[in-house]
Amino acid sequence: MTHTLLRGRLLSFLRAPQDLGDTRSYLYESDGGLLIKDGLIIACGAYDKVSAQAPADARSVDHRPHLIMPGFIDMHLHFPQMQVIASYAANLLEWLNTYTFPEECRFVESDHAQRIAGHFYDELVRHGTTTAVAYCSVHKTSADAFFAEALKRNMRMVGGKVMMDRNAPQGLLDTPQMGYDETRQIISEWHGKGRNHVAITPRFAITSTPAQMEATQALAREFPDLHIQTHLSENHDEITFTCELYPEAIDYTDIYARYGLLGDKTLFGHCIHLSDREADAMSEAGSVAVHCPTSNLFLGSGIFPLKSLARRQKPVRIGVATDIGGGSSYSMLRTMDEAYKIQQLLGERLNPLESYYCMTLGNARSLSLADRIGTLDVGSDADIVVLNAAATPAMALKMEVVKTLPEELFLLQTMGDDRAIVETYVAGVAAKSAI
Ligand code: GUN
Ligand code: ZN
Numbered sequence: 001m002t003h004t005l006l007r008g009r010l011l012s013f014l015r016a017p018q019d020l021g022d023t024r025s026y027l028y029e030s031d032g033g034l035l036i037k038d039g040l041i042i043a044c045g046a047y048d049k050v051s052a053q054a055p056a057d058a059r060s061v062d063h064r065p066h067l068i069m070p071g072f073i074d075m076h077l078h079f080p081q082m083q084v085i086a087s088y089a090a091n092l093l094e095w096l097n098t099y100t101f102p103e104e105c106r107f108v109e110s111d112h113a114q115r116i117a118g119h120f121y122d123e124l125v126r127h128g129t130t131t132a133v134a135y136c137s138v139h140k141t142s143a144d145a146f147f148a149e150a151l152k153r154n155m156r157m158v159g160g161k162v163m164m165d166r167n168a169p170q171g172l173l174d175t176p177q178m179g180y181d182e183t184r185q186i187i188s189e190w191h192g193k194g195r196n197h198v199a200i201t202p203r204f205a206i207t208s209t210p211a212q213m214e215a216t217q218a219l220a221r222e223f224p225d226l227h228i229q230t231h232l233s234e235n236h237d238e239i240t241f242t243c244e245l246y247p248e249a250i251d252y253t254d255i256y257a258r259y260g261l262l263g264d265k266t267l268f269g270h271c272i273h274l275s276d277r278e279a280d281a282m283s284e285a286g287s288v289a290v291h292c293p294t295s296n297l298f299l300g301s302g303i304f305p306l307k308s309l310a311r312r313q314k315p316v317r318i319g320v321a322t323d324i325g326g327g328s329s330y331s332m333l334r335t336m337d338e339a340y341k342i343q344q345l346l347g348e349r350l351n352p353l354e355s356y357y358c359m360t361l362g363n364a365r366s367l368s369l370a371d372r373i374g375t376l377d378v379g380s381d382a383d384i385v386v387l388n389a390a391a392t393p394a395m396a397l398k399m400e401v402v403k404t405l406p407e408e409l410f411l412l413q414t415m416g417d418d419r420a421i422v423e424t425y426v427a428g429v430a431a432k433s434a435i
Helices: 047-053 092-108 110-126 140-153 176-190 210-222 236-245 252-258 276-285 293-298 306-311 332-345 352-366 393-399 405-415
Strands: 004-013 026-037 040-046 059-070 072-078 129-135 156-160 196-202 227-232 266-270 288-291 317-320 384-387 421-426
Touching: 004 040, 004 047, 004 352, 004 384, 026 047, 026 059, 040 047, 059 352, 059 421, 072 266, 072 288, 072 317, 072 332, 072 352, 092 110, 092 140, 092 236, 110 129, 110 140, 110 421, 129 227, 129 421, 140 156, 140 176, 140 196, 156 227, 176 196, 176 210, 196 210, 227 252, 236 252, 252 276, 293 332, 306 317, 306 332, 317 332, 317 352, 332 352, 332 405, 352 405, 393 405
Parallel strands: 004 059, 072 129, 129 156, 156 196, 196 227, 227 266, 266 288, 288 317
Antiparallel strands: 004 026, 026 040, 059 384, 384 421
8 A cells, every 4th residue: 555645734642731831742743744554654743754754656645734633533422313413302301202212213224224324424524533432223233334334434433232121112122131132243243343343332221221231231241341331410300310210329320330330441421410429439430421512502411510520639531522413513623612611601711722632632542542543643543634724714814813823723613613624534545535
């Protein structure tokens, strides 16, 4: 395979930025080069140095003056909810019962699942997202469509068949045995195939009986390296109902803990209303709280205390995500704009360096995948996004007065969306322009 040489301004984080002046937390090359071979980054740095290593037949793409970054990572979204997005509901439980559950029933049909999978990856790539952690529907057909399409596009994806055996329409229920068997089948058919990762996915405690939670625990024991994803503490009515269903647990988090599901590969969507005890338990286990700002505002679920959870004496690991279709945008830029506004309401500052760290290396670390994605480090997968902060007339006008990198990043986050994504490279291949 031939080499690809990209030229542009490079930005890649080395660690979490402490403040806006923390220039040592990232690598920035104003005239940078990235050399790619066989889907991997093999050189990164000043253009002159990197281009000197490129063979004469390398394919060269000049992205100046744009910004080249690691592709965005979306830590939580629902593949079968592309036609649920923008549904008018008063709150989470009404939204689930009225729109979401009926829509997910359609994914029993593999034609439908395959068609939506095509749109799903198109939309991710259009928005600069190169890795996502997704819930499929309860049907194995949906997981098959999800992973087959990821394999075809050579994308690094995490996903799982949802397990749910109560409190939903009949067409959306499995049983403890079916959930266990089908998840095992999906692991053996898809995990490690191409760049696919299978996650054990009990939807949430409301839709799983204790018997299904036991089956989930058995899977977690058998496959300790796999991610586990579920929902936790999103909405007050949800929390009350959940605790009624599991009266022996001391709180919502304790339900998952009792079934051995609190660990450092567990990704809990939302975690808006955690008590101190629950946050301590999450911290001790190394579990991740995944913030979904557009969804939390759209469904009126609440205000996630990102900064205070991250700076507690027992800090909680954080991820950021769109939560399509409760979320209202596929864009991680729009997502971090809303995350910023939520922290503003709390009197907290989420600076633009932190935002871009979260979308890239931060999420990669929270997924325990930072050795593969989230940076432009040599040896990493060549999953890359190219950003234009002057993508629209209004952005271009503002760019005239932008003087610093953090100002440019903040403009991109505040006004940017898919129009600001010039190109998305998946394993070194230009994927956005190919849509
Ligand atoms: N809790 C259980 N299922 C879901 C879902 O599909 N979306 C959101 N936002 N919360 C959930
Ligand atoms: Zn969700």
